[in-house]
Amino acid sequence: MTVYGGIEAGGSKWECAVGTGPDDLRATKTIPTTTPAATIDEAVAFFEREGPVDAIGIGSFGPLDGNPASSTWGYITTTPKPGWAQTDFGQEIRRRLAVPVAFDTDVNASALGEHRWGATQGLDTSCYITVGTGIGGGGLVEGKLLHGLMHPEFGHMRIPHDRDADPFHGACPYHGDCWEGLASGRALEARWGRPADKLGDAAAWDLEASSLALGLVSVVSVLSPERIVLGGGVMKQPGLLALVRQQVRALLNGYVPRVDEREDYIVSPELGTHAGVLGAIALARTHDHESTRRG
Amino acid sequence: MTVYGGIEAGGSKWECAVGTGPDDLRATKTIPTTTPAATIDEAVAFFEREGPVDAIGIGSFGPLDGNPASSTWGYITTTPKPGWAQTDFGQEIRRRLAVPVAFDTDVNASALGEHRWGATQGLDTSCYITVGTGIGGGGLVEGKLLHGLMHPEFGHMRIPHDRDADPFHGACPYHGDCWEGLASGRALEARWGRPADKLGDAAAWDLEASSLALGLVSVVSVLSPERIVLGGGVMKQPGLLALVRQQVRALLNGYVPRVDEREDYIVSPELGTHAGVLGAIALARTHDHESTRRG
Numbered sequence: 338m339t340v341y342g343g344i345e346a347g348g349s350k351w352e353c354a355v356g357t358g359p360d361d362l363r364a365t366k367t368i369p370t371t372t373p374a375a376t377i378d379e380a381v382a383f384f385e386r387e388g389p390v391d392a393i394g395i396g397s398f399g400p401l402d403g404n405p406a407s408s409t410w411g412y413i414t415t416t417p418k419p420g421w422a423q424t425d426f427g428q429e430i431r432r433r434l435a436v437p438v439a440f441d442t443d444v445n446a447s448a449l450g451e452h453r454w455g456a457t458q459g460l461d462t463s464c465y466i467t468v469g470t471g472i473g474g475g476g477l478v479e480g481k482l483l484h485g486l487m488h489p490e491f492g493h494m495r496i497p498h499d500r501d502a503d504p505f506h507g508a509c510p511y512h513g514d515c516w517e518g519l520a521s522g523r524a525l526e527a528r529w530g531r532p533a534d535k536l537g538d539a540a541a542w543d544l545e546a547s548s549l550a551l552g553l554v555s556v557v558s559v560l561s562p563e564r565i566v567l568g569g570g571v572m573k574q575p576g577l578l579a580l581v582r583q584q585v586r587a588l589l590n591g592y593v594p595r596v597d598e599r600e601d602y603i604v605s606p607e608l609g610t611h612a613g614v615l616g617a618i619a620l621a622r623t624h625d626h627e628s629t630r631r632g
Numbered sequence: 633m634t635v636y637g638g639i640e641a642g643g644s645k646w647e648c649a650v651g652t653g654p655d656d657l658r659a660t661k662t663i664p665t666t667t668p669a670a671t672i673d674e675a676v677a678f679f680e681r682e683g684p685v686d687a688i689g690i691g692s693f694g695p696l697d698g699n700p701a702s703s704t705w706g707y708i709t710t711t712p713k714p715g716w717a718q719t720d721f722g723q724e725i726r727r728r729l730a731v732p733v734a735f736d737t738d739v740n741a742s743a744l745g746e747h748r749w750g751a752t753q754g755l756d757t758s759c760y761i762t763v764g765t766g767i768g769g770g771g772l773v774e775g776k777l778l779h780g781l782m783h784p785e786f787g788h789m790r791i792p793h794d795r796d797a798d799p800f801h802g803a804c805p806y807h808g809d810c811w812e813g814l815a816s817g818r819a820l821e822a823r824w825g826r827p828a829d830k831l832g833d834a835a836a837w838d839l840e841a842s843s844l845a846l847g848l849v850s851v852v853s854v855l856s857p858e859r860i861v862l863g864g865g866v867m868k869q870p871g872l873l874a875l876v877r878q879q880v881r882a883l884l885n886g887y888v889p890r891v892d893e894r895e896d897y898i899v900s901p902e903l904g905t906h907a908g909v910l911g912a913i914a915l916a917r918t919h920d921h922e923s924t925r926r927g
Contacts, residue, residue: 415889462780474854479776485757485856486890493887494850497792511887516853551790558789558811559769559854561780592788592806594710595781 342390342436343617344380345443346370346397346426348418348470352614353380355387357622359454359608359615363387373424381433394439394620395427396446396613399473403441403488411440417510439620443467443613444475444489445482447606449623450616451566452477455607460563464556465606466491467569468549472517476562492517496551503544520548522571533571542577549577550584553603557585557593564599568606578605637685637731638912639675640738641665641692641721643713643765647909648675650682652917654749654903654910658682668719676728689734689915690722691741691908694768698736698779706735712805734915738762738908739770739784740777742901744918745911746861747772750902755858759851760901761786762864763844767812771857787812791846798839815843817866828866837872844872845879848898852880852888859894863901873900 340363345352350369356362364387368379384390402412411427427440441449448457448465457463457477464476464483474491476483483489498507498514507514508524518524525533529541536542553565572578582603589596596602608615635658640647645664651657659682663674679685695711697704706722722735736744743752743760752758752772759771759778769786771778778784793802793809802809803819813819820828824836831837848860867873877898884891891897903910 462778478773478778478780481774481776483757483773483856485773486852486858487856487888489856490853490887492853493884494853495792495846495883497790501796511885512883555789555850556854557781558785558787559851561778561782561784563781588790588807589788590806592785593782 339391340388341618341621342384342388342393342434343614343621344393344395344397344430345446345613345617346395347443347613348398351376351380352611353383354611354614354618355384355390356618358618359611362611362615365611365614372420373426377426377429377433381430384434388434390434390436390621392437392439392621393430393434394441394446394617394622395430396441396443396617396620397426399442400487400490401426401440401442403484411438439623441482441620442473442475442488443616444473444491445484446475446616446620447568447613448475448477448566448616449482449619450608450612451606453619453622454615455612456566456604457564462560462562463564463566464560464562465566465568466553466556468521468567468571469569470522472521472552472569474556476560478560491552491556492521494552494555496548496555516548516552520545520552520571522569525571533574536574542574542580545571545574546577546580546584549581550588553581553585554588557589557596564601565603566606567603568612572605578603634686635683636913636916637679637683637688637729638909638916639688639690639692639725640741640908640912641690642738642908643693646671646675647906648678649906649909649913650679650685651913653913654906657906657910660906660909667715668721672721672724672728676725679729683729685729685731685916687732687734687916688725688729689736689741689912689917690725691736691738691912691915692721694737695782695785696721696735696737698783706733734918736777736915737768737770737783738911739768739786740779741770741911741915742863742908743770743772743861743911744777744914745903745907746901748914748917749910750907751861751899752859757855757857758859758861759855759857760861760863761848761851763816763862763866764864765817767816767847767864769851771855773855786847786851787816789847789850791815791843791850811843811847815840815847815866817864820866828869831869837869837875840866840869841872841875841879844876845883848876848880849883852884852891859896860898861901862898863907867900873898 507518509518802813804813
């Protein structure tokens with residue numbers, strides 16, 4: 338029987354697993370993200386110990402090169418994370434473990450995992466957005482994962498920002514007050530001087546919901562997803578999802594009636610603790626070559 | 633040999649054609665858009681006279697129902713255009729001419745036409761945006777036309793708007809200062825009191841370029857197209873495309889290096905006068921059932 342490996346590669350930790358799906362995770366391991374060499378070594382050792390596996394899926398932080406025609410396919414590219422720019426990750430894993438590797442963004446992996454086993458099963462067009470330290474998004478259009486020129490970077494779109502009412506300059510080193518610069522966990526902490534999970538002020542959460550909704554309206558306008566899954570640490574704030582839904586409807590103002598008809602248009606992820614690594618296993622399952630592109 | 637019919641259905645005129653592509657347009661006809669019954673009658677008469685054709689593609693103004701599983705597939709739905717809301721268009725053409733009909737948005741048809749014969753040949757992910765009376769967009773992701781919940785409505789995303797520097801309230805009846813509300817031809821006329829083609833003021837065009845660029849950054853962030861085709865009457869303004877390119881780069885600020893590397897990242901359509909109806913023929917060619925969805 339075919340067995341898969343998955344790596345959810347985050348900026349602070351990696352989650353590795355062997356299995357075939359949510360009901361069959363045979364082994365899992367969390368590895369702190371240190372240097373590329375040490376972190377990859379630990380992941381390889383885990384799969385050597387717990388394997389063999391027939392294919393590995395990697396959902397990684399980025400930006401990354403997911404183009405199978407590129408000589409730097411499998412690299413984490415221009416990340417500002419110290420020591421990690423231009424890291425060969427996918428090719429190294431493929432070489433060391435001698436198995437096919439599917440390599441994509443963490444958010445595309447999560448979008449695929451939710452599509453296979455979670456909140457977006459059976460839909461043609463869907464997306465997964467994480468609101469955590471940063472903001473990222475991935476998705477499927479008519480069953481195809483979004484790739485394109487690089488890969489989506491939902492967090493870096495611009496949204497309206499009333500500087501009179503809210504003089505915060507934004508937390509993105511590239512764009513200041515882009516979506517991520519205004520509404521990510523990092524932005525909340527920079528704006529209010531304490532992390533999101535210590536933020537009790539209702540006005541702060543109203544503003545957060547309204548910033549999130551402005552970006553979601555762009556996602557609806559450009560991609561027209563049938564459902565949006567909204568995950569990440571910031572979304573754990575009680576009541577935030579309901580506020581976001583309300584604001585998205587107010588902003589769309591009846592223009593897309595189907596959004597108004599569906600209470601479950603914007604939802605939380607259905608896959609729990611292991612959502613990220615299950616997405617990586619979903620990548621491995623659907624793509625048994627090095628490419629996630631032509632799937 | 634197979635011959636196709638195409639209808640580019642716009643709000644003020646329809647362009648009908650019989651042929652197989654840019655080098656083989658055997659007959660074309662322009663019909664003023666009057667009432668649904670009269671306009672559809674004229675189109676049917678044209679194909680009866682110039683046909684027979686084996687399939688018809690329709691690229692229509694919207695919003696529309698392009699979901700082949702829906703009982704109102706082929707309808708123009710909630711358009712504010714007087715007399716046209718809830719018009720059965722695709723099913724009526726199919727019934728009257730007894731041929732398969734592919735029905736999609738005008739901008740998806742144009743995106744497909746440019747992909748088949750024009751500026752985006754060979755690319756996996758691309759989009760076509762028209763800046764005319766309104767703003768609309770369509771595109772292909774990994775070869776699949778964008779559909780989703782309804783269809784994309786690029787024009788209705790929100791963009792930053794500095795009301796101190798620019799107190800114009802926006803021209804969109806639903807959203808005020810959404811992208812279309814700020815940067816469409818209708819918006820230019822409402823803002824400056826004269827139509828775009830009578831607007832000489834450099835400051836006006838700088839502002840227009842910057843509004844267009846803000847929306848394009850959202851398109852790049854969400855969809856990551858490998859190339860953007862920017863058509864429509866407003867884009868005929870000399871120098872505007874160059875200004876838009878410059879502003880998009882300034883806003884992205886090096887975050888997507890491949891946009892900086894390509895002078896031809898944002899381009900004009902390559903298909904000329906008959907671009908719209910060629911898109912409709914491209915729709916007919918690739919889809920010989922009533923559905924454009926599963927193609």
